Amino acid sequence: MSALRIGLVGLGTVGASVWKNLRTQENLLTPRCGKILRIEKVAEKNRARARQADVPEAQLVDDWRELARDPSLDVVVELIGGTDVAADLIRESLSHGKDVVTANKALLAEQGRELTAFAAERGKRLLFEASVAGGIPLLLALREGLIANEILSLHGIINGTCNYLLSAMTSRALSFQEALREAKELGYAEADETLDVAGHDTAHKAVILSALAYGFWPALCEVHTEGIQNVDPLDLHFAQELGYRLKLLAILRSHPKRGEIEVRVHPTLLRKGHLLSSVRGVFNAVAVRGDVVGETLFYGRGAGGDPTSSAVLADLAFLARGKAVSRELPPSSGRQTALTLRPMAKILSRYYVRFLVEDRPGVLAEIARIFSARNISISSVIQPEGHRGQTVPLIVLLHQSQEADVQEACRIIETLPTVKRPAILLRVEDLEGEEGWSS
């Protein structure tokens, strides 16, 4: 099978995750792409990083130029950050006939127009899904999924650090400095927080979103950018009182008749009822309004090695699938073993069961015994008070159990003389990721 030969520059958080995940996901990606995605060489001067990432010496070089000029490579992945060297690296790689994948939002915000033009002139691709909103496939949605839409507006929470800080200040009445200290301890803020809290990082991403939505690269210096460093807890308090929450938003809006685009970044009050106002902590969420599709929203982890590498790998997969990108379904998701449907009886779930019972001592004990005999544990019970001898509802919540066992227990319970009707059974899903949403 042929391979997409990749040169990776930079083994920071994202680079190390790309290195790791290209291996862990190889069994999925190879059949889905019809090609092996193989990192041939890694450029990283910091040997300690390379050792930590488990990159073999033989694949390691010091100088990125070696990768940019290596005729055996198809793609260079730029993950060193910064703007000067990264720009040279990208131009040099494109000049030597390579496609380039990058997550470098600062560079794109500054030179995106020139760099994409530079790539287009050479018939090469410069892909950057990972530059905005981490693992959320937002650029793909704008460019392809919503291609038939004029993007009327876009409201994005796209800096996790700021959202963490504002969430902490709002929910726990911390001052900005207290929240910042905590965020640094938890690794949610950089040692130098300025890029994030002053809104610059959000502005970088807003520029890229404008390019995607409108083909229009605003000059970064002309994008109105206010950060959150001066947000006063008093305003958070009043915002609450008024039914609002404060969020740092990137806002884009088109005025097609005027040929004008708004691009701005500033703290914004959002009504508590709106979904965006409920996005808490380091999560990202972007509400996109198209003239045909109406309101859409995309949510997920906007930073971190793994989520960001998911986007880098998607760009690499796009290149691997080649110019003749297929939209065919993945062949059995790239597994060797044949798939079967898990029978309903074998699923694991939590359950809510409501019985109608005679209000007598011992009923609950008997029901509990029947569940317990099948290793099903009850997590809570509601038994509204009634009069002795009346029928009353009895609700039990069950810990994770197998469907077949729960069904069997219910059938037996239904035969008890004190149980008056077939049980009402509902499954309970406890989804992960709940921390990103307020109730």
Added chain:
Amino acid sequence: MSALRIGLVGLGTVGASVWKNLRTQENLLTPRCGKILRIEKVAEKNRARARQADVPEAQLVDDWRELARDPSLDVVVELIGGTDVAADLIRESLSHGKDVVTANKALLAEQGRELTAFAAERGKRLLFEASVAGGIPLLLALREGLIANEILSLHGIINGTCNYLLSAMTSRALSFQEALREAKELGYAEADETLDVAGHDTAHKAVILSALAYGFWPALCEVHTEGIQNVDPLDLHFAQELGYRLKLLAILRSHPKRGEIEVRVHPTLLRKGHLLSSVRGVFNAVAVRGDVVGETLFYGRGAGGDPTSSAVLADLAFLARGKAVSRELPPSSGRQTALTLRPMAKILSRYYVRFLVEDRPGVLAEIARIFSARNISISSVIQPEGHRGQTVPLIVLLHQSQEADVQEACRIIETLPTVKRPAILLRVEDLEGEEGWSS
């Protein structure tokens, strides 16, 4: 400029919207695709529908076979629904060398595996982004954006009718029959509601999602499917008490080590804290958990002519852009006029302004006069009580105004002797689509 020549079969809600929106969006789509997307012929027996959609007689035919066999067409769009005729139509069109776009979830759930294989054998495309979750580009996200991920789980609210009914029953304590009557009056439920409320429509979409996520088409008859027709308001009440909401979910989950996939549809309690539990009314939302990306969520309108046609047009645009799909940025979003950045001073927004003022009679009147002189109206005021002569905060919320005017008014107000500090100014965004989210 060359054209993608389209034959459209069916002028129901979605078909009529595709006809309409292909015209309204032509100026965007042509430059974005590098090709004109042109409907050459429409097959629709119902002449009244054709007249209502404004389809010229000359482009209208009775028999879909004419389109399937027309050598001048590149694509056939199947929007007649049902399974028997639609299957014939799709096979016939593919056999005659056409790509096919469809939104027919019932057909795909029944024969998707056979039909996609039939298309692949002929080197043709069968695209169906519109078949699940309306305008949300969910299939694109699964197939391309999250390609590097094993989809660990997917939880989807993908039937707007059911979600409307459950929302109405929960928030307004209606019975199922009362809610259903209301939904029919509002056009949110079909005359025959069975397909929706019994969960079949959700099951159809669950089968398609399984194909996208896993390349695995479960047999529809083996997918556990429970509807909401027997949901008892009493259970909604208790769910509330327990901190849960009830939603009809499609649930997919992979068990890679076992080679097993769960696909099931049933009413499910979700903790109120989770975002999915907050999705109200006819909206759709799908939470997707990938092993690399973590938790993501996609939200939008899952039905209706316009949102669904946005997805149909995206599939057509994909075909128009051809096998050499470009990921280049749209050329200035396909507009003729050059774009400029709207200056911050000219944006319109609502505002929150906090002043620190001396607590004296007349202060508010003076401030209000200065705003009013610039045509800025105040929508509400908070003025906490203080002691005469003390400084107290004064908060005003402003109706939509221009930034420059508000800034100017604030600068003038700050010169008043009773105003003690520079104003704190925050912008307020009232997003549309709030009805889809609970607070």
